[in-house]
Each structure stands twice: as structure tokens, then as C-alpha cells.
Amino acid sequence: MNSLSETAFSVLDLCPIVEGGTAVDAFRNGLDLARHAERLGYHRYWVAEHHNIPGVASAATAVVIGHVAAGTSRIRVGAGGIMLPNHAPLVIAEQFGTLASLFPGRIDLGVGRAPGGDQRTARALRRYFEEVDAFPKDVQELQAYFQPATPGRFVHAIPGEGLDVPIWILGSSDFGARLAAQLGLPYAFASHFAPDHLFDAVAAYRESFVPSATLAEPKVMIGVNAFLADTDEEAVRLFSSHRQAIVNLVRGRPGLLPPPIDDVDSRCTPEERAAVDRMTRVSLVGSPSTILGPLRSLFNAVRPDEIIFSGHVFDHAARIHSYELLMQARRSG
Template sequence: MIPLSILDLAPVCEGSTPTQAFANMLELAQRADALGYHRYWLAEHHNMPGIASAATAVLIGHVAGGTSRIRVGAGGIMLPNHSPLQVAEQFGTLASLYPDRIDLGLGRAPGTDQPTARALRRYFDAADQFPQDVRELLHYFEPAQSGQAVRAVPGAGIPVPVWLLGSSLFGARLAAAMGLPYAFASHFAPDAMDEAVEAYRREFRPSSRLQKPYVILALNVVASDSLEESKRLFTSQQQSFVRLRRGQPGLIPPPVDDIEDFWEPHEKFGVERALSCTVLGDREQVGQGMAEFVERHRPDELLLTANVFDHAARLRSFELAMQAWRDLGG
């Protein structure tokens, strides 16, 4: 069976604070380390009250320092917001502190709105330079050459694994052309998933970094003692998506007993489509759902995510998911 990993956004719930979110994040990472999850990735977002992972590299260091085995990384760093040299230095530093445990996933979107992108001092049209920026960043991880004017210190000569992230054909084809592993954001933008994965595998060119295609697919998974309870827990994520689309992003809300009272029919259609890659249920149902997803889409790894309001329920969800996977031989 393929590896299971976790994608976290350091969610800030109503009635809580970023400080508590970071404590929860570390506890989840430590639990994931003990359970046998392969990676723990954090995603860069800005100006989002319910997401505390803006300073992604800082949190990666905190998580890596509090765990012992699990790989820790960015899923991902939004490269248009940064200079390639700074990213190389940050992840060269992390990889020096935690050898063979740090991953760097790169995204093309700004991870925020346009006013915030301008406040980050990098304009949205910088996304057009994404392929060039990726090549520059990869160059900084190569061994420094005599006479090289600019080098990443630390970073040069450190083999940090670099991933490309995406939700369209663009990222898939770029990852294939560069011979890099690819992670698809199927947990919130699944429409082009099958086409993108097919294009990536068909067009992949081996590189010094990767000899054959490697695909991670993201999947929303909420496990509990019953399907009804998992559906209720998942309403926090559904509410958050509706509020974002209404232009009202906020803290992660508590679950509701009847989501139908919350959204309009057109909102329901859009959110259910965006979150169609979701598995809910008890231990057995979640295991079966993950197995069916893997059988249908053939990823090399699954990246599980779950924005559950109650921290104890969130911990248990990831515990049950791993137990279910092992029940199937994972």
C-alpha cells in the first residue's frame, strides 16, 4: 500500500488563537510521527484569519524540531511571493538543521488576494515568471561553482527535494518537463485532476532529481465513530468554503447539525464540487473510501487533510485513518 501523509494549515478555530493553533499543530505532527505518517506538510496562506501557516518555513522548523522521523515540508511555498534565493537559503538552513527530513513544495498562486500580494512586495504577474524562478531556485541547490557570483549559504550542494504543486495542466506539464515530483490539490480543486496526472506521467522526463514520475494526490478525510458524526464534523470545512466564497473569510467555525440550513442551493453545488475528493465515515468506511480513491486514480502517495473544529476529534480522525489503512495492508 502507498504512504499516507498530512497537509496542515494550522487552523485557528473560533474561540481560539494562533498560539493554541501552533500547539495543536505540533501535537498533531508528533502524533503523526508516532503513527507512521510519511510527511507533514504546511501550506502558505496570507490574510486568512483561520489559517496561521503564513510564516511556513518558521513553522516547518518548529515541527521538525519537535518530531524525530517524519518528513516535514511545505505544501507549499508560493514562489511568486518570494525571491528564489531567499527560499533556497531558508530551506538550505532547515535541511542543515534536520538532514534528510525537509521537503520543499512550490506553488504558482500567491496564496492570497491581490491587495495582499501587493503588500508582500511581489505582484501577481510574478506568477508568469514561475518556471524561470523554479529553475533559479534549483540552481541554488546545486554545488557552488568557482566564480559563482551569487550562492545560497546554506543551500548550495544540499539536496533538498523539490516538488511542484498545482491544480491545472500547467503545473503538471512543468513538473514533467523538469523531472520533478508533482502534488495535485485535489482536496479543493479536483476538476483537472485526472487530466493533469495523465499529462504529467505521459510527458515526464527523467532528471538527476527523479527517474520516474511520482504523484501525490490530496484527499479530505474525516473519520470518527460513525458516518453521521463524520458528516457533522465536516460541516466546519463546508462552512469555511461558503464563507470564503461569500467574501467573508474567518476563523474555523464549529460544526452544525444541519448544513442545509446554512447554504443556498448554488453554494451547495459549488462547495460539493470543490470538495468532491472527500472520504467520511467510521474506521471501516474511511479505509474503504481511501482504497477506492487509490484504485481509481493511482497516486503514489496520499496527502490527507481535515479541518476539524475540535482538536481531540481531529487527532482521532487521523489516528483512525491510519488504522484503517493498516487494516487494508498499508
């Protein structure tokens, strides 16, 4: 079993658009973050699909992945994830088959069950949902498109067919955990924003895992928020941008990522503060020495194979430094 210092660290990015910035800035900064992550030894750089959220630029997820993969050379690049209810599985197979052809051995495809937006946005995406949850069927259809051609198959993903594109199941409950276990696929839990069922879901996945041609043993990744700085006070201040963004989301008024402030808690109600605290419970905020103990405790409690870190810091240089400090803490693990 891996120690913390041997456990893969990865980066999750939503390409945040900050107040006073643009999507162009977000994409430029995302690529720069991926290049730094590659240099620092991070294993993956993933972007997530969200729609109709002003502060998130990664809606066209496959396009962003291609941009980042073209600007890096070694780090794995992928989706964390594609919200499969929004898409025909064939389209995703073709997109990621194209990416895997352009960047062999470097592309990951994480898929989730949520729409990544509200119902009006889902309808605008031109998807028509069945009464019965179609996600398991869609995942299996997606898997089939990546298999080698067989007699009797009349629809082919070109490119995509016969390519080894790793599929991850993403989730925040035991539904995705049990599906990943049943299909013998790796599982990533979204504890960075929905931590309530972390331990139950990971336990369910490991207990019910069925080995497959893809995976012989369970493989678990967990999401963690990380806001590191040279001092605890500065890290708390950096974290305030993310807390403000969640408050705005709770209020139904998502916006651009705001600059940090010192009195974020005074600007929300006790109920809003409780919601933010619950959603961000799995967060590391502080200097490397401060976060090392909580990081070790989380690692020992879950024993993940990989940890993917999300850190929506307003200032780009401070975000890069946060990821540098995080890797410094890992070496001390």
C-alpha cells in the same frame, strides 16, 4: 506497483485557528498533531502558505516548519507549499537551506504558482509580477541555488548551496503537471480543494515525464480531505466545520474555523452548496469501514505513490482521532 496498504500516507495542515482559539493554540495543536502522525507512521507533515485569511496561521511557513521539525524526530516536515510568486527564489533557498542544515534529511520544499491570497495581499508582500508567467523560471532559479558551486556563479544561497532539498511542484491543473514532468520533479495535485482536473493532470504528468538526476520515474501525490469518526453521523458533523469555512470563503468573508453544526446545508444557497460540493468532491467522511471502499476506488483510479490528507476538525482531540482511524483504515486496505 504499491498496494493501498503500502502507499505512504501524509498530513497536510494549515494550522487552523478555531473560533474561541488563537494562533498560539493552532501552533501547539499542529505540533501535537505532527507528533501523533510520527507515532502513527505517517510519512510527512506539510504546512501550506496562505495570507490574509483569519483562520489560517501558517503564513510564515518556514518558521512553522522549523517549530514542528524541532519538536519531532523522524517524520519529514515541509511546505505544501510555498507560493513562489510571493518570494525571491534566493530567499526561499536560504530559508530551506537553513532548515535542511538544522534537520538533515527531513525537509521538503513543495512550491506552487498561486499567490495564496488576493492581489492586494500580493502587493503587500512587495512582489512585482511580470507580464509573462515567471513561475517556471523561478523554479529553475531555485533549483540552481541548491546545486554545488560552479565557476562564474556570483550569487550563492548560504546555507543551501549543495544541499539535497527535495523540490515538489504543486498544482491543480495541467500547467504544474507539465512543468514537473519537464523538470523531472515529483508532482502533488491539490485534489482536496480543486479536484476538477485530477485525472487529466496526473495523466499529462506521467505521459510527458522526463527522467532527471532528481527522479528516474514519475512520482505522484494527491491531496484528500479526511474526516473520520467512530460513527458516520459524527464524521459528517465534524466535516460541517470545513463546509462552513468554504461557504464563508465563497462569500468573500473568510473567518476562523467554526464549530460543527447539524444543518450546514440549510444555511447556504443552492449555488453555494454546489460550489462546496464541487470543491470537496475528493473527501472521505465516515467511519473507517465506510470510507475504505471510496478510498480504494480513488487509489485504484489514480494509483498515487502517496496520499496527503487534510482534515480541518474543530476539536483537536477529534482531529487526532480522525488521523488514527485513517491509519487504521489503511491497514485494512
